[in-house]
Amino acid sequence: MSLRMNLDNIAVVLHRPRYPENIGAAARSACNMGISRLIVVDPRECDLTRVHKMATHFAADLVEAMEEYENLETALAPFQYVVGTTARLGSRRPAVPKPRKIAETLISISQHNRIALLFGPENRGLTNAELSFCHALVNIPTAGFASLNLAQAVMVLCYEVFLASREDTGTLTPRLSTxxxxxxxxxxxxxxxxxxxxxxxxxxxxxxxxxxxxxxxxxxxxxxxxxxxxxxxxxxxxxx
Amino acid sequence: MSLRMNLDNIAVVLHRPRYPENIGAAARSACNMGISRLIVVDPRECDLTRVHKMATHFAADLVEAMEEYENLETALAPFQYVVGTTARLGSRRPAVPKPRKIAETLISISQHNRIALLFGPENRGLTNAELSFCHALVNIPTAGFASLNLAQAVMVLCYEVFLASREDTGTLTPRLSTxxxxxxxxxxxxxxxxxxxxxxxxxxxxxxxxxxxxxxxxxxxxxxxxxxxxxxxxxxxxxx
Missing domain, CATH: 1.10.246 (Serum Albumin; Chain A, Domain 1)
Known part of the structure; x- marks a missing residue:
């Protein structure tokens, strides 16, 4: 049996999600992968009936405990480490690591620090200004068609973090700045x-x-x- | 630049999917990960308008080319290798490998053989009788709550297959039986x-x-x- 690391310090943060169904599906994905904290920031729509329907009863507790903030700065304030997801790679976003590469580092950091996994709106992703809140970026590899459904992106990143949590990384990162x-x-x-x-x-x-x-x-x-x-x-x- | 292996021989097969939205989301996931063949078997409902909406215009071609069969035996007949996904692990399903472990093998086999990635209905998964069509099983690891949304399961498996396709496995498997x-x-x-x-x-x-x-x-x-x-x-x- 491999060592399982604590995932309690990791939260999924959805910035300006547009569809309640995606919030619900993201909640279910996080729950599947052992991540129990979900934060939504300035959602366009957050009809809880629709959120719960996609979350299913399994992730109902996670939806009940879901936090909502008006702006990104307030939502991210308590976190020591913020990872922003981006589908776009350009000269301003060089050498962005992949989920598998960053997951092990995140597990190490998370043992003494709160980590936010930050996802942008469905239609445009995170802007450069929003990415400036991030300590690291991550890019989910795709075959040409780079635009993932929001909940699918949440799933892939949480999946990699969960797998990494089951391996003994051997190193722990001390408490960082919020x-x-x-x-x-x-x-x-x-x-x-x-x-x-x-x-x-x-x-x-x-x-x-x-x-x-x-x-x-x-x-x-x-x-x-x-x-x-x-x-x-x-x-x-x-x-x- | 790593070597990219051909994914043309790999198809996603959805057995008795219940919701057109899940078919569409699965199509988009497959498309994201470079898999361009989708087969549905005896769907409860397959309203193409709803399928297309979730597939988005990026995966429209994949939906247009989607094949539909009445039964699993006919759908799987041309495939040399069938991998069945299962959330349940019991005495009848011992030592089921994880996606990461099986993905490299699949890439090797797929170079000279057609592979079906088989997913069961949302409400019950694949029965033992349906799994008897499979050459191998695969289980997506989860934290306690094992029931993944259908399209999320498709995403995780396709993601691992896509990542494996970008690595040189060094071995190729000869053509197998259909x-x-x-x-x-x-x-x-x-x-x-x-x-x-x-x-x-x-x-x-x-x-x-x-x-x-x-x-x-x-x-x-x-x-x-x-x-x-x-x-x-x-x-x-x-x-x-």
Whole structure:
């Protein structure tokens, strides 16, 4: 019997889902794979009767406990690690790992940290601005036709995480920064860079907003997914 | 760039699906994973408008080309290798492999043989009689709640087959017997066993029907999935 790792720290987060049936099917998939926390952010429609129908009675408890938030920032604030799913691969999204590759890392991190598996709306996926909340991206491999049904994408990622949870990874990752702590760090960094006249106080978002500065950290993360966390901890230690 | 193996010989076969939406979602999943042949057997309902809606326009061609059969025997006749999915594991279904384990074998076999990935009805799965058509079984691992949505099960199996198709397995399996050839072999075996007074001619199905004799071959297959094929070829060679 292989060791089973705890999946209680992993949540599925659906950002702006459009169809209650997809929320229900995602709930059932998560439940199948041992993930018991589901969060919806600003759903276009969330008719619980339709959600429950697709979730079936097996996943009814998961739907009952489902959390709903108005915006992504609030929903993700308590999480130390956010993984965003993307079907699009471009120059801005280089070397995005596959579910199998990232699953083992997630299990390791999840033992002492809360992880959000973030999925975008059915019609467009996650924008670059929304992906800036993420510590890592993941791309589900497909044969040409890359657009997966939302609940199918949830299934594939949860399936890989569940399989990885049954293997002994041998390593555990220490507690990391939450999204809120990271946002605080970005805020302090902005003030400091304005203070030393490195950026224009009239327009700090040009460098610090959701595009440029997050890119720097995303690139750091490409070589090591924990680099950002180390910088964040170092930053907070030296600013306390 | 890894080698991509041909998936043209692999078909998804849905036995008695109950909901057109599940047929459509299964079509989309297969399409996502590069599998372009879909067969439905005795569907309870197959409203193409509802099928197409869930398949989306991306998988419309696959739905247009979808084949429909009245019974499982006819549908499976041209296939050399049938893999049945089962959520139930019992004494009659020992040591059922997982998708990841079987996927590499399937890719090897599929290069010179037609493979059917067989899925049972939503409400009950495949019966033991229906599983007797199968050369191998596969069980999708789950955390306690084992009942997957039909299209989700299709997705997981097709996903694993697709991933395996991108790896060089290094081995190819020669052409095997079709289901029709195997049924012919069972027929000849029955006649022979009656002829030598081994079984009662009044009630040959007692030994030869869908339970007992198939069990013998299934047990042989447990130790080697190709044993049955070898016996079948040997049998046909010596009876021609």
């Amino acid at each position: 999204r809120r702590e990271l946002e605080d760090m970005y805020g302090q960094l902005t003030e400091t860079l304005i203070h030393i006249n490195f950026i224009n106080p009239e327009n700090p978002d040009y460098w610090m907003g959701h595009v440029k500065i997050h890119d720097v950290f995303l690139r750091l993360k490409s070589s090591s997914s924990l680099t950002l966390q180390k910088i964040s901890h170092f930053w907070m230690d030296t600013n306390e | 289901r029709r050839e195997l049924e012919d072999m069972y027929g000849q075996l029955t006649e022979t066993l009656i002829h030598i007074n081994f079984i009662n001619p009044e009630n040959p199905d007692y030994w030869m029907g869908h339970v007992k004799i198939h069990d013998v071959f299934l047990r042989l297959k447990s130790s080697s999935s190709l044993t049955l094929q070898k016996i079948s070829h040997f049998w046909m060679d010596t009876n021609e």
